[in-house]
Amino acid sequence: MTRINVRVDGVTYTDEVEPRTLLVHYLREQLGKTGTVVGCDTSNCGACTVHLDGRSVKSCNVLALQADGHEVTTIEGLATDGRLHPMQQAFHECHALQCGYCTPGMIMQAIDVLNENPKPSEQEIREGLEGNLCRCTGYHNIVKAVQQVAGTGEGERA
Amino acid sequence: MTVTDERSTAAGPEVGRSRLRKEDQRLITGRTRWTDNIVLPGMLHAAMVRSPFAHANIRSIETEVAEQAPGVITVVTGADVKDTQGAVATAWPITTDQKTPDHLPIAIERVACAGEIVAVVVARTAAEARDAAELVDVDYEELPAILDGREAAEDAVLAHPSLGTNTSAVWRLDSAESGTGGNVEEEIAKARTDGIVIEREYRQQRLIPSFMEPRSTVVDPTGEQVTVWTSTQVPHLLRFLIAATTGMSESKIRVIAPDVGGGFGGKLQTTAEEFATLAAARRVGKPVKYTETRSESLVSGHHGRDQYQRLTLAASKDGTVTALKVDLIANLGAYVGLVGGGTPVLGAWMFNGIYKFKAYQFNLRTVLTNTTWVDAYRGAGRPEATFAIERIMDELAAELGADPLEIRERNWITHEEFPFASVAGMTYDSGNYEAATARAKELFDYDGLRREQQERRDRKDPVQLGIGVSTFTEMCGLAPSRVLGSLNYGAGGWEHASIRMLPTGKVEVITGTSPHGQGHETAWSQIAADRLGVPFEDIEVLHGDTQIAPRGLDTYGSRSLVVGGEAVVRAADKVVEKAKLVAAHLLEANAEDLDFSGGRFTVKGTDQGIGITEVAAAQFTSHNLAEGMESGIDADATFDPVTFSFPHGTHLCAMEVDTETGGTRMRRYVAVDDIGQVVNPLIVQGQVHGGLVQGIAQALWEEAVFDEQGTLVTGSFVDYTLPTAADTISFLTDNTTSPSTTNTLGTKGVGEAGCIASTPAVVNAIVDALRPLGIDDVRMPCTPERVWTAIQSAGASAGGEVSGGAQPHFDEDAPNQDGPEPGAAEAGQKGADQ
Numbered sequence A: 001m002t003r004i005n006v007r008v009d010g011v012t013y014t015d016e017v018e019p020r021t022l023l024v025h026y027l028r029e030q031l032g033k034t035g036t037v038v039g040c041d042t043s044n045c046g047a048c049t050v051h052l053d054g055r056s057v058k059s060c061n062v063l064a065l066q067a068d069g070h071e072v073t074t075i076e077g078l079a080t081d082g083r084l085h086p087m088q089q090a091f092h093e094c095h096a097l098q099c100g101y102c103t104p105g106m107i108m109q110a111i112d113v114l115n116e117n118p119k120p121s122e123q124e125i126r127e128g129l130e131g132n133l134c135r136c137t138g139y140h141n142i143v144k145a146v147q148q149v150a151g152t153g154e155g156e157r158a
Numbered sequence B: 001m002t003v004t005d006e007r008s009t010a011a012g013p014e015v016g017r018s019r020l021r022k023e024d025q026r027l028i029t030g031r032t033r034w035t036d037n038i039v040l041p042g043m044l045h046a047a048m049v050r051s052p053f054a055h056a057n058i059r060s061i062e063t064e065v066a067e068q069a070p071g072v073i074t075v076v077t078g079a080d081v082k083d084t085q086g087a088v089a090t091a092w093p094i095t096t097d098q099k100t101p102d103h104l105p106i107a108i109e110r111v112a113c114a115g116e117i118v119a120v121v122v123a124r125t126a127a128e129a130r131d132a133a134e135l136v137d138v139d140y141e142e143l144p145a146i147l148d149g150r151e152a153a154e155d156a157v158l159a160h161p162s163l164g165t166n167t168s169a170v171w172r173l174d175s176a177e178s179g180t181g182g183n184v185e186e187e188i189a190k191a192r193t194d195g196i197v198i199e200r201e202y203r204q205q206r207l208i209p210s211f212m213e214p215r216s217t218v219v220d221p222t223g224e225q226v227t228v229w230t231s232t233q234v235p236h237l238l239r240f241l242i243a244a245t246t247g248m249s250e251s252k253i254r255v256i257a258p259d260v261g262g263g264f265g266g267k268l269q270t271t272a273e274e275f276a277t278l279a280a281a282r283r284v285g286k287p288v289k290y291t292e293t294r295s296e297s298l299v300s301g302h303h304g305r306d307q308y309q310r311l312t313l314a315a316s317k318d319g320t321v322t323a324l325k326v327d328l329i330a331n332l333g334a335y336v337g338l339v340g341g342g343t344p345v346l347g348a349w350m351f352n353g354i355y356k357f358k359a360y361q362f363n364l365r366t367v368l369t370n371t372t373w374v375d376a377y378r379g380a381g382r383p384e385a386t387f388a389i390e391r392i393m394d395e396l397a398a399e400l401g402a403d404p405l406e407i408r409e410r411n412w413i414t415h416e417e418f419p420f421a422s423v424a425g426m427t428y429d430s431g432n433y434e435a436a437t438a439r440a441k442e443l444f445d446y447d448g449l450r451r452e453q454q455e456r457r458d459r460k461d462p463v464q465l466g467i468g469v470s471t472f473t474e475m476c477g478l479a480p481s482r483v484l485g486s487l488n489y490g491a492g493g494w495e496h497a498s499i500r501m502l503p504t505g506k507v508e509v510i511t512g513t514s515p516h517g518q519g520h521e522t523a524w525s526q527i528a529a530d531r532l533g534v535p536f537e538d539i540e541v542l543h544g545d546t547q548i549a550p551r552g553l554d555t556y557g558s559r560s561l562v563v564g565g566e567a568v569v570r571a572a573d574k575v576v577e578k579a580k581l582v583a584a585h586l587l588e589a590n591a592e593d594l595d596f597s598g599g600r601f602t603v604k605g606t607d608q609g610i611g612i613t614e615v616a617a618a619q620f621t622s623h624n625l626a627e628g629m630e631s632g633i634d635a636d637a638t639f640d641p642v643t644f645s646f647p648h649g650t651h652l653c654a655m656e657v658d659t660e661t662g663g664t665r666m667r668r669y670v671a672v673d674d675i676g677q678v679v680n681p682l683i684v685q686g687q688v689h690g691g692l693v694q695g696i697a698q699a700l701w702e703e704a705v706f707d708e709q710g711t712l713v714t715g716s717f718v719d720y721t722l723p724t725a726a727d728t729i730s731f732l733t734d735n736t737t738s739p740s741t742t743n744t745l746g747t748k749g750v751g752e753a754g755c756i757a758s759t760p761a762v763v764n765a766i767v768d769a770l771r772p773l774g775i776d777d778v779r780m781p782c783t784p785e786r787v788w789t790a791i792q793s794a795g796a797s798a799g800g801e802v803s804g805g806a807q808p809h810f811d812e813d814a815p816n817q818d819g820p821e822p823g824a825a826e827a828g829q830k831g832a833d834q
Helices: A023-030 A086-093 A103-116 A122-128 A140-150 B024-029 B064-068 B126-133 B184-194 B235-246 B272-284 B294-300 B344-349 B382-400 B404-411 B433-444 B446-458 B481-486 B520-532 B560-587 B612-621 B681-700 B753-773 B784-792 B825-833
Strands: A002-008 A011-017 A049-052 A055-058 A071-073 B044-050 B056-062 B072-077 B117-123 B137-142 B167-174 B196-207 B216-220 B226-230 B253-256 B288-291 B304-315 B321-331 B359-367 B463-473 B495-501 B507-511 B539-542 B594-597 B600-603 B609-611 B635-639 B648-658 B664-674 B732-735
Touching: A011 A023, A023 A049, A049 A103, A055 A103, A086 A103, A086 A140, A086 B024, A103 A122, A103 A140, A103 B024, A122 A140, A140 B681, B044 B126, B044 B272, B044 B294, B056 B117, B064 B072, B064 B126, B072 B126, B072 B272, B117 B126, B117 B272, B167 B344, B184 B196, B184 B304, B184 B321, B184 B359, B196 B382, B216 B272, B226 B235, B226 B272, B235 B253, B235 B272, B272 B288, B304 B382, B321 B344, B321 B382, B344 B359, B344 B382, B382 B404, B382 B463, B382 B753, B404 B433, B404 B463, B433 B446, B433 B463, B433 B648, B433 B664, B433 B732, B446 B463, B446 B753, B463 B753, B495 B560, B495 B612, B507 B520, B507 B560, B520 B539, B520 B560, B560 B594, B560 B600, B560 B609, B560 B612, B560 B635, B600 B612, B609 B612, B648 B753, B664 B681, B664 B753, B681 B732, B681 B753, B753 B784
Parallel strands: A002 A071, B044 B288, B226 B253, B321 B359, B507 B539, B664 B732
Antiparallel strands: A002 A011, A049 A055, A049 A071, B044 B117, B056 B137, B072 B117, B167 B359, B196 B304, B216 B226, B216 B288, B304 B321, B463 B648, B495 B507, B495 B635, B594 B600, B600 B609, B648 B664
16 A cells, blocks of 8 residues: 545545555545546546646546645536536536536546637547547537537537 | 526426426536445445356356455355346247247356356455456356357357257238238239339448446345345336346335436346346345446447348339338347347338338347347337338439439328328328428538539549438337237336425426436426426426336336326326315315416416415315315326327438548538427437437447457457547437327427437448449448448449349449459559549
């Protein structure tokens, strides 16, 4: 077991972890941060995406040890002072979720996409979300939600 | 921290409004209750030991080493729980002599597919359980395995030797025998001499539902009841089948489907994992959790589709269809799933599509193989049928050199002809194929894209444009209990709702449907709000717990709104009837003199009135009820439809096909669906988008592949390639509306429409792009490699053993007509140069 110090959603934790423990398992099982979920075992689905020092990472692809001394933000730490993050609000307004299982990772990744490129084209949004799988929405409304936050929505062609 | 909804203050009826979803708040903030999030005091964790072999006898299972591993409580084998583990059941034996092999949750003597559970390790942590599972030593005697459905039909190798055959059942529908049409052989013979006969074989590749939430089960046996939390579409069916197969009293079982992360039919099952976890928990007397890995999910969750479809279509010389004969081989995998045998049967009423055939015959052979079992996947029988008919209608159009929409229009049911009795014996409730098609053509710019297609052909552009058409119908609303009974199905098709009028003015709607992403909480609230005249916000929809919603038949087959939504309507109407009597007493009026509107009872011709929520409060206190009146205005209702509903639509797809690389790119996709009355347009569009991408994925990317040993090669998301945002486009969607006549709301069901319609639209588009090269089929998924190979072997039919099919439009001067030398770099280069 190894000792780590991690700040997660604004709270500092000191914990003993097995060296093999993945960050996502640490978050879920030791901290109870069950908003972050596991969808695959090959780093394909992105359901476990969180921010590590402000950049998106797949938390199944990071050891808890590697988070030592760093700051993690999960879906549960996104809303501040009782107010939803604009990306959460946009996912709601654009019906960008159905079952909601991919949603935490998708929202965290979508925020990262806009941090990198505040005014992305539709194609840039789609490529930015390529590492996150959704089986319900066909991505249509997820892309719309990101466009809404970016202020680049072109509206539906019709 | 609440979601804001500025649309909530708008006036007017709730039904038809794009209400933002009630469900979203917890899902976007991570306050979810997925089964894997549940933690109970003293809870242990299970890991499954699974067979790596497709077919093998189990000689022995050595568990001692595993049992000594750190944290391991016990290792449970099938023999340990042989009298209590229950069985994975089949609800729908399609014939009385169907061969249905016993399906034990934990195999004891033999495994019939890779991934079958042979032992369960129970340990303190999930990691310890998984580590110890590696230490269980199983001695297998490998047996020959049969994998392919068509080969299985020959019985050379048997999936279950004791059955003596791989054929599970043979099922037939014949329009002459059933009196719904003419003799199919006579019509085909007539067309052979004086008409057109098109014969094709299509392959419905095997798919994996791939819901995003891996399946998870927590069983708590410590209370008086055993409580099972599980990621399922069917909590009510599971409770019934646990009782029916384990001998436990049904009243001692509570099943809860908490937040469930997608299903698509993949969770329309009572699984070996659920029963194995139950057996382990009962054995150790402690709560046990099992959550599958994605790799386990892909090999052990049931698969979908997997059919060989042989079609013979007869038409007169002018392209009027006369007869359709379908010969189907459906690979069920190793076992007959909950509705696995019946899934291809659902196609029996759909192969004829929206067309007026005189004669029709459907012959089905279901076969067992040593592969993962196959059951319902989004559309379940109907996408397979729709694909085949919509593909072969394009072949008929090509044969005649006609526009595929013109050929369809010549043969489809016109809007004046509804209700229409189909040649397969179904009555289509309502529809307007002309209207949906006209709207789709307009949105698509059909004529403009046809012009561009011609220009590209004329200039021999290496990137050709194809336009794909799919004018589909489907049957929704599973289902009339009487019909299910006549098909030998083991349950009914009704749905139940209860409405509780709480004294504070709030309303609880309890539904027997079990949503997992569909937005029932929102839509049911809209329905009840209109019916009861109470605010949308004051309604709480409860579901997915057999203790809270004791009666129900769950969610699948686009049935929830059509059947379950109507049950809500009827329960609400009963509440109003009961409340009216209380109101009449309180208003000192006759019940007949009361009007009910906007949540208020008023005495005709006066300004006297009382709100229904005030009535609810009055019956709570019961201080002033009429003499002899029973307190309470809550009501239950069960709805059982008389027939199915038949949504339809016209989908148009434009695909660019690079004839040099085989690469394809979707240019435009238009879906105009007629699903009857729409309760919530926002949710409907979402259902269509998601369905479209699943259907498009079948056309372009997804296939479950086994190697010769029966090992699933596409065993992770690295190899089973779900589409990403970067692979897909934004869609153009719209609705036309022909209200259903099967329920008072006029709804038809939308959950499967997109998935059913889109697959043939995409493949038709790709084939349309390549048809000048003499190509009449590309086998799904139409990967660049397959498209490229088809181009390289152009002139030979790409569909393999397809017979018939003249190619009147085969252009001798078209490029890429080198000999069939797939993979020959020189040939490819030559093709590319032209």
